Amino acid sequence: MEETTKIFRVAIIGAGPSGLMASYFFLSDEYKELMRKVHGNFHITLFEKSSKIKRKVCGEYLSPFGVQILHKYHVNHILHGFEKLFGMILYDVKNQRAIHTHFHNNNDNNNDKEIRQSAQGPYGVSLNRELFDQRILETVLKKNAESSDECFRILFSKNIVKILPKNSTEFRGNSENHQWTIESDEGLEGDFDLVILADGRNSHLGKSLGHYEQTESHRMAIHCYLKKKQQHNVRFGEMHIFPDGSYCGINPISTDEVNFSIVIEQPNRHSRDDLIHQLNQRIDQSKRLKLLFDPIKLDTAALTSEEFRDTKIKTSFPITHKNPIIAKNRIVSVGDASGFIDPMTGEGITQSLISSELLVKSLVQFPDLDRALDHYRKSKVRYFRTKSLLNRSFQKLIQHPQLVSMVSLILSHNQRMSDTLMRIIGNLEKPLPGLCKLILLFFRGLTLTK
Numbered sequence: 001m002e003e004t005t006k007i008f009r010v011a012i013i014g015a016g017p018s019g020l021m022a023s024y025f026f027l028s029d030e031y032k033e034l035m036r037k038v039h040g041n042f043h044i045t046l047f048e049k050s051s052k053i054k055r056k057v058c059g060e061y062l063s064p065f066g067v068q069i070l071h072k073y074h075v076n077h078i079l080h081g082f083e084k085l086f087g088m089i090l091y092d093v094k095n096q097r098a099i100h101t102h103f104h105n106n107n108d109n110n111n112d113k114e115i116r117q118s119a120q121g122p123y124g125v126s127l128n129r130e131l132f133d134q135r136i137l138e139t140v141l142k143k144n145a146e147s148s149d150e151c152f153r154i155l156f157s158k159n160i161v162k163i164l165p166k167n168s169t170e171f172r173g174n175s176e177n178h179q180w181t182i183e184s185d186e187g188l189e190g191d192f193d194l195v196i197l198a199d200g201r202n203s204h205l206g207k208s209l210g211h212y213e214q215t216e217s218h219r220m221a222i223h224c225y226l227k228k229k230q231q232h233n234v235r236f237g238e239m240h241i242f243p244d245g246s247y248c249g250i251n252p253i254s255t256d257e258v259n260f261s262i263v264i265e266q267p268n269r270h271s272r273d274d275l276i277h278q279l280n281q282r283i284d285q286s287k288r289l290k291l292l293f294d295p296i297k298l299d300t301a302a303l304t305s306e307e308f309r310d311t312k313i314k315t316s317f318p319i320t321h322k323n324p325i326i327a328k329n330r331i332v333s334v335g336d337a338s339g340f341i342d343p344m345t346g347e348g349i350t351q352s353l354i355s356s357e358l359l360v361k362s363l364v365q366f367p368d369l370d371r372a373l374d375h376y377r378k379s380k381v382r383y384f385r386t387k388s389l390l391n392r393s394f395q396k397l398i399q400h401p402q403l404v405s406m407v408s409l410i411l412s413h414n415q416r417m418s419d420t421l422m423r424i425i426g427n428l429e430k431p432l433p434g435l436c437k438l439i440l441l442f443f444r445g446l447t448l449t450k
């Protein structure tokens with residue numbers, strides 16, 4: 001009797017893209033019935049500490065593969081009205097050299113047939129994060145309302161502060177546990193069979209549970225929105241690499257405004273003026289940035305209230321961390337909480353979608369929960385291994401201006417190579433075959449120039 005009435009209770013902590021899309025996958029036509037068959041009736045509670053969905057510090061670029069995932073699950077309406085991006089301009093500031101790259105490839109040989117058929121060609125998207133996250137939530141709520149058993153709820157203004165073994169007052173790291181009690185700063189929120197940490201880069205819960213490892217990087221991001229000097233509708237993102245190893249990412253979110261962020265070694269001083277100084281220094285160094293933007297005004301008193309609002313400067317630190325655990329004792333991490341390398345390649349949102357998909361796919365595959373979570377952990381590590389290695393190599397490469405000069409020189413003479421590199425970064429080419437292709441294109445280029 002007990003068996004038939006038991007409900008499998010899932011807590012998801014954090015309503016960013018990873019927590020929201022995990023919720024969607026649970027309710028989706030693809031996985032909901034399977035989930036029921038394998039784990040019985042289930043109920044999901046999504047806890048979010050903010051009182052509503054908010055715009056976050058983010059470059060707001062969704063990579064082509066992220067776009068394709070939304071197409072694959074028929075929820076691409078989430079992107080309605082957002083501008084498309086067709087490639088990236090890589091800018092080597094030392095040599096003032098611009099390399100135009102494209103996502104498109106006439107010999108598109110994406111291995112995922114489903115994805116290839118559902119999308120209309122590879123493109124990235126310039127998002128507004130508040131709108132994007134809000135639309136995912138609306139899609140989840142609609143899906144929930146359409147079903148006879150409403151098995152999802154979202155609770156805002158719930159800052160989860162503790163995850164405790166059921167009937168216990170302290171967390172014992174090694175204890176085998178099958179149920180967790182969730183506590184917010186308002187009190188106990190209930191018992192759950194599975195806890196999904198989707199609480200982002202700074203995952204305080206991950207830290208308290210040992211699912212977090214600080215890396216040695218002392219880099220920080222400074223973020224703002226800037227008005228362009230001239231309006232134009234060039235639909236390319238930009239990445240400017242500076243000789244000191246810092247970089248700047250630009251996403252043209254509208255004809256006259258860009259999402260602008262720089263990633264630098266953490267400076268000693270963090271006042272608004274210091275941060276503006278760091279931004280202006282970068283604008284001044286790059287001919288192209290100088291062409292696009294006026295220096296940001298330092299004198300706050302001289303700003304109109306509109307200008308002051310428009311140049312709201314935000315910082316993010318640390319921007320890199322590892323999660324050595326990912327899944328243990330029925331607590332599992334997705335999105336940034338499961339590890340974040342650096343925003344350089346603009347894949348955080350896409351990786352959030354991928355990790356949430358991998359988790360729900362693993363859950364519907366194995367009735368044994370521990371086995372399912374172990375499968376998720378392994379598949380996540382496997383999926384991101386080569387890409388993580390590649391991203392770390394980019395991090396190392398940009399610290400060496402001579403190497404950047406050499407690579408940018410090679411890329412500027414070989415369009416197919418630079419497009420292939422961009423397709424690897426945009427997850428349109430698998431990293432290993434993509435790298436082999438790059439090497440091949442390099443040698444072919446050499447023989448042609450001889």
Ligand SMILES: Cc1cc2nc3c(=O)[nH]c(=O)nc-3n(C[C@H](O)[C@H](O)[C@H](O)COP(=O)(O)OP(=O)(O)OC[C@H]3O[C@@H](n4cnc5c(N)ncnc54)[C@H](O)[C@@H]3O)c2cc1C
Pocket residue numbers: 013014015016017018019047048049050056057058059060061062063158159160161198199200201204205221222223261316319334335336337343346347348349350352
């Ligand atoms: C400068 C910068 C630029 C970036 N640019 C890009 C880009 O252009 N493209 C891209 O794809 N990615 C980019 N990223 C990365 C991207 O922002 C993240 O990868 C993405 O937001 C991860 O989504 P998430 O759902 O895992 O976490 P988040 O979006 O951080 O969401 C976590 C949620 O959890 C909530 N939360 C946290 N703690 C608790 C708690 N204790 N209780 C309840 N709720 C809690 C938070 O309020 C938040 O809503 C950038 C990152 C930085 C720093």
